[in-house]
Amino acid sequence: MTKAISVHNSRIPLVEYQGQRVVTFAMVDKAHQRPEGTAKAAFNRNRHRFIEDRHFFALTGDVLRTQSFNSIFPARTRKGILITEMGYMLLVKPFNDDLSWKIQEELITAYFRHFPQFPDLQEVHIPEIKELAAMPLTEAQNLLAIADRESFTEHGQKGSAGMILRREELKKLRPALCLIGERSQLSLPGVSHE
Known part of the structure; x- marks a missing residue:
């Protein structure tokens, strides 16, 4: 409604x-x-x-x-x-x-001019980099996928007040996703990545 x-x-x-x-x-x-x-x-x-x-x-x-x-x-x-x-x-x-x-x-x-603006927004929990680094890779990947999906679903509608919160959540998500990306890279002995 x-x-x-x-x-x-x-x-x-x-x-x-x-x-x-x-x-x-x-x-x-x-x-x-x-x-x-x-x-x-x-x-x-x-x-x-x-x-x-x-x-x-x-x-x-x-x-x-x-x-x-x-x-x-x-x-x-x-x-x-x-x-x-x-x-x-x-x-x-x-x-x-x-x-x-x-x-x-x-x-x-x-x-x-009535504030706060509707709806009541709740920040999505995004684990800290240290927590993610200590977790098994698949668990960290799953946690980040869930956090990203919740952030987009709840705050990702273009033009909404939630979009501001989504941007803040993305600032935390991007470094975490990079860390997981780096951890999931295969390294083969004798092959350089250059």
Whole structure:
């Protein structure tokens, strides 16, 4: 089930892309109790002022499917727009009524700036180099294969907050994998490796 927050009697799903929370046009319309298409129309009117990858992300249908945004966008969506916090603030500038001001504050404090970011991430245990060197080779290989698989599965989704943790885990995994690679090299007497 997708995590969500309540903003002025509306449930808004928590959506994250490239380590930051983002919203869709439909989410903005729902939160601000506007007719469907209002946020998209405001975006299109001011499109020349929005900077891609700073104020919004334009995603292809393939990216939407592979990044698990199928619950946010309708099936077979060819292109999806995700709005960043800065983009949201620019997008709703024309929304000038009292309700919009209240919702803007709620969304910014409860949605965009709520930390820690979801989900709760647990670091994968990666044995120290000394431990691996003391183990039988096959046991060390198996432990590293499991740690790498868990790290990739839990933290390897491109654009997720977990990707930062994955990078840190890779900093520990790579030297360990090199050690195991060196230990598993065959050495034949009288044959040089040059």
